[in-house]
């Protein structure tokens with residue numbers, strides 16, 4: 001058994017911690033922000049490969065995570081459900097590059113005004129406040145720990161380290177290629193919505209959860225401000241209501257902003273005793289289990 005330190009308690013760090021514990025390692029997670037304070041807690045979150053590169057590795061990680069989430073959807077209290085919905089497109093398009101990661105995808109013929117194409121598929125919706133709690137319990141049940149610690153550098157010396165600092169890798173690893181792409185959401189009351197909807201061009205997305213609906217969004221590259229903008233919220237609600245008219249008049253519950261850790265390529269790479277795993281962009285939840293499996297393989301190599 002090797003002791004491993006995981007830096008970061010977002011969805012990526014927690015998935016890595018679970019997989020390492022399952023492989024028999026002793027794992028201590030160190031993080032400045034605890035799970036419910038992270039970007040991961042703001043995620044909508046549904047399985048969809050968005051703003052994460054390169055396509056080939058992302059598709060493989062996403063396929064692994066899709067299969068894991070299908071299993072978790074059958075588990076009580078995981079916060080994961082399989083939900084069917086539609087992505088609407090303004091122009092006719094070939095199949096999406098990640099099509100091999102989903103079991104099936106059907107072209108849509110009933111389209112709202114302004115759309116020329118669309119595809120429907122069943123995908124996991126992951127209710128982050130519940131799911132992060134489930135991950136914490138899983139880590140604790142396997143004997144792992146999660147401790148708040150603001151690090152000025154990656155720990156060095158005694159044991160392997162997994163760097164899942166998300167946007168924090170910009171400072172912890174001096175990696176200026178990871179940049180914030182801010183995303184704002186509006187949480188509204190559940191109005192009986194059962195399907196998700198997406199128009200990636202906004203992006204505009206409507207993600208129904210058990211007790212509320214997450215509506216987005218924005219994607220502002222280089223924006224560090226985490227204060228919700230009232231103008232952006234109005235625009236989000238307008239776009240979403242055009243896409244899903246049932247949202248008209250829905251009561252607004254909360255506004256949120258998170259900073260996606262976007263990088264030209266997601267970094268899953270071993271350098272000496274450090275395995276880096278960050279830069280998952282707009283798809284950290286979608287890629288989490290696939291990336292975590294690769295982290296374990298890299299750590300146990302030679």
Ligand SMILES: Cc1cc2nc3c(=O)[nH]c(=O)nc-3n(C[C@H](O)[C@H](O)[C@H](O)COP(=O)(O)OP(=O)(O)OC[C@H]3O[C@@H](n4cnc5c(N)ncnc54)[C@H](O)[C@@H]3O)c2cc1C
Nearest residue numbers: 008009010032033040044046151166168183258284285286
């Ligand atoms: C509005 C919005 C909607 C989204 N929707 C989706 C979606 O539907 N599906 C999807 O897959 N993804 C979605 N995402 C993207 C997803 O949220 C991110 O890709 C994911 O959260 C990244 O996870 P992470 O664990 O790498 O980083 P984070 O969640 O940011 O966690 C990073 C961790 O590292 C710690 N850390 C950083 N620096 C230090 C330091 N110096 N010392 C100690 N600890 C440190 C932090 O405190 C934190 O614990 C969305 C994002 C936003 C903003």
